[in-house]
Amino acid sequence: MSDDPTGATIEDYLAEDRTFPPPESFKADALLTDAEVYDEAATDREGFWARQAADLLTWRREWDTVLEWDEPFARWFVGGQLNACENCLDRHVEAGRGDRVAFHWEGEPGDTRTITYADLLAEVQRFANALKGLGVEKGDRVAIYMPMVPELAVAVLACARIGAPHSVVFGGFSADSLADRINDASCKVVVTADGGWRRGKPGLLKPTVDVALADTSSVEAVVVVDRIASSGGDVETDMTEGRDHWYHELVAAADAECPAEPMDSEDLLYLLYTSGTTGKPKGIMHTTGGYMTQVAFTHKYVFDLHPETDVYWCTADIGWVTGHSYIVYGPLANGATSVMYEGTPDTPGRDRFWDLVETYGITILYTAPTAIRTFMKWGVEEPQKHDLSSLRVLGSVGEPINPEAWVWYHINIGGERCPIVDTWWQTETGAIMISPLPGATTTKPGSATFPLPGISAELVDNDGTPVPKGGGYLTLTEPWPSMLRGIYGDPERYQETYWSRFAGRYFAGDGAKVDDDGYTWVLGRVDDVMNVSGHRISTTEVESALVDNAKVAEAAVVGAKDDTTGQAIVAFVTLRGSTEASEEVGAELREHVADKIGKIGRPKTIIFTDDLPKTRSGKIMRRLLRDVAEGRELGDTTTLADPNVVEEIRDRAAAGA
Numbered sequence: 001m002s003d004d005p006t007g008a009t010i011e012d013y014l015a016e017d018r019t020f021p022p023p024e025s026f027k028a029d030a031l032l033t034d035a036e037v038y039d040e041a042a043t044d045r046e047g048f049w050a051r052q053a054a055d056l057l058t059w060r061r062e063w064d065t066v067l068e069w070d071e072p073f074a075r076w077f078v079g080g081q082l083n084a085c086e087n088c089l090d091r092h093v094e095a096g097r098g099d100r101v102a103f104h105w106e107g108e109p110g111d112t113r114t115i116t117y118a119d120l121l122a123e124v125q126r127f128a129n130a131l132k133g134l135g136v137e138k139g140d141r142v143a144i145y146m147p148m149v150p151e152l153a154v155a156v157l158a159c160a161r162i163g164a165p166h167s168v169v170f171g172g173f174s175a176d177s178l179a180d181r182i183n184d185a186s187c188k189v190v191v192t193a194d195g196g197w198r199r200g201k202p203g204l205l206k207p208t209v210d211v212a213l214a215d216t217s218s219v220e221a222v223v224v225v226d227r228i229a230s231s232g233g234d235v236e237t238d239m240t241e242g243r244d245h246w247y248h249e250l251v252a253a254a255d256a257e258c259p260a261e262p263m264d265s266e267d268l269l270y271l272l273y274t275s276g277t278t279g280k281p282k283g284i285m286h287t288t289g290g291y292m293t294q295v296a297f298t299h300k301y302v303f304d305l306h307p308e309t310d311v312y313w314c315t316a317d318i319g320w321v322t323g324h325s326y327i328v329y330g331p332l333a334n335g336a337t338s339v340m341y342e343g344t345p346d347t348p349g350r351d352r353f354w355d356l357v358e359t360y361g362i363t364i365l366y367t368a369p370t371a372i373r374t375f376m377k378w379g380v381e382e383p384q385k386h387d388l389s390s391l392r393v394l395g396s397v398g399e400p401i402n403p404e405a406w407v408w409y410h411i412n413i414g415g416e417r418c419p420i421v422d423t424w425w426q427t428e429t430g431a432i433m434i435s436p437l438p439g440a441t442t443t444k445p446g447s448a449t450f451p452l453p454g455i456s457a458e459l460v461d462n463d464g465t466p467v468p469k470g471g472g473y474l475t476l477t478e479p480w481p482s483m484l485r486g487i488y489g490d491p492e493r494y495q496e497t498y499w500s501r502f503a504g505r506y507f508a509g510d511g512a513k514v515d516d517d518g519y520t521w522v523l524g525r526v527d528d529v530m531n532v533s534g535h536r537i538s539t540t541e542v543e544s545a546l547v548d549n550a551k552v553a554e555a556a557v558v559g560a561k562d563d564t565t566g567q568a569i570v571a572f573v574t575l576r577g578s579t580e581a582s583e584e585v586g587a588e589l590r591e592h593v594a595d596k597i598g599k600i601g602r603p604k605t606i607i608f609t610d611d612l613p614k615t616r617s618g619k620i621m622r623r624l625l626r627d628v629a630e631g632r633e634l635g636d637t638t639t640l641a642d643p644n645v646v647e648e649i650r651d652r653a654a655a656g657a
């Protein structure tokens with residue numbers, strides 16, 4: 001069956017191995033249309049980034065040195081001073097653009113708010129004063145645990161305004177995960193909400209904060225946004241006297257003016273925790289000048305932003321790095337008009353995204369392959385219910401996009417006229433690193449194409465020898481402005497994790513291949529990090545959560561290929577002597593992990609086995625388990641003890657697989 005108005009099928013596209021040059025109509029108005037910018041950056045990389053910093057940002061004090069590089073520690077725009085919030089808000093308002101919409105916000109129940117740059121600046125100043133009133137000073141860390149409401153962006157920007165690094169924790173994380181993150185950074189204040197709407201129901205957050213705070217000692221105050229209560233939800237929120245404050249009361253009482261704190265270029269802007277190969281999440285550190293330079297640069301040129309006319313929507317949650325860089329800092333620095341949406345794509349119907357595109361006339365859409373594959377499953381009828389002709393650029397992020405999903409996106413969402421930018425980057429890189437430039441790059445479905453101007457990437461083999469063509473480990477060979485500055489409180493771990501595997505190179509943890517035309521195809525993680533629906537989860541973290549349950553003797557977790565979510569979490573579990581494997585125990589363990597980590601860590605399948613295959617040195621042979629998991633029809637819940645699995649594992653271990 002054809003999904004294409006022209007009659008072509010996805011198979012036709014795939015079979016012809018087609019490439020997609022930027023359409024002439026697109027090039028006519030594109031910001032960049034040729035390769036000149038790559039040459040410019042290659043000739044003088046530091047000069048190139050310095051020009052971007054000067055063009056795209058407003059500095060209180062100019063820098064003395066563009067880059068100080070003492071591998072692996074980088075300092076960009078040293079001596080320069082600026083404030084990230086001022087760059088996102090004040091300067092647009094001062095330039096007479098205060099009436100421009102910063103966010104068209106839509107709640108899941110359908111309530112809406114239109115927030116201009118002037119509105120946002122006013123609210124941020126008040127909330128910044130409220131934070132100061134709670135004792136937050138420059139350098140103090142503030143945890144933010146919120147649904148996708150405008151106050152989340154306000155809280156982030158208010159922190160930046162007063163120089164208090166924020167640590168946003170995704171609202172889907174558990175109380176334990178929240179407590180760990182609060183403790184690691186000794187956060188002084190937590191900003192949260194009573195909850196947020198998800199699939200028509202209130203998803204409560206404040207009770208989770210209360211549980212988390214029982215295990216923390218640094219928090220002096222909690223600020224609560226009344227999202228559910230103010231939108232007709234029936235919720236009673238417990239407020240602890242002297243500690244908890246309603247957001248709206250603080251803001252109403254706060255002074256209207258709060259000058260932005262001048263920050264050094266290398267002052268900490270935020271921490272964002274991400275999973276590594278060990279059980280303990282890492283607090284990735286991002287600083288101010290270099291980060292703001294690269295997010296503004298990439299947001300402008302990768303999406304070909306025309307801020308006067310574009311309506312941009314990044315569907316991520318601000319709890320992830322994509323939301324930090326491409327909902328808050330990049331778009332606002334560039335004076336863009338964005339859409340922000342609270343809920344899920346299937347509420348009230350499976351056409352919610354396309355309804356939003358039509359309603360707001362969205363021109364640039366940035367989403368994830370897992371979402372695209374879900375839309376494929378839901379069928380073309382959903383997007384076909386709406387006029388999507390406003391769209392002109394489509395983006396993808398979070399995991400490799402399979403060519404089939406790419407072509408579906410191209411035909412059914414982009415109407416075959418919108419360039420697709422497949423953007424590779426990480427929490428650690430802070431901003432997009434490998435991506436097409438939509439007016440300049442001929443794309444191939446499934447390839448992130450080339451490193452951006454000013455970025456140097458190279459594949460290497462196991463010994464660190466460069467691989468110009470073929471498969472290898474993806475490394476970055478030169479420092480870049482928005483690179484992580486380290487892991488909070490653990491400089492050695494920073495060195496060890498990213499810079500020790502290959503001398504003189506940052507190792508990203510991904511495998512990739514470069515084809516005959518020099519295009520990069522990112523294949524996915526080669527370490528013990530899983531990628532489920534574009535979210536990073538470490539196998540060790542899930543294993544630790546499982547063995548934390550008294551019934552579990554041993555657990556091994558793998559990410560098995562999944563048609564919708566990219567990978568799915570499969571856990572092989574050995575139970576303690578007295579416990580019998582059963583559907584109930586499986587369900588209990590899955591819930592246990594959800595309680596410990598959050599729903600994103602919950603295994604899709606648990607396979608009970610009598611033993612686990614190990615190397616002689618006692619290391620679990622995960623690759624073999626993955627083969628076993630991928631070779632099976634996986635249920636959504638529990639796969640009961642199955643002698644064949646155990647046998648298969650044993651046989652294959654014996655055969656040295």
Ligand code: WTA
Nearest residue numbers: 397398399400422423424425426427522525
């Ligand atoms: C994966 C998200 C292929 C990759 C911005 C990386 C991708 C990890 C792509 C980072 C892409 C992200 N193609 N793989 N376009 N984008 N990845 O830190 O494995 O949540 O290492 O940052 O996602 O995930 P993180």
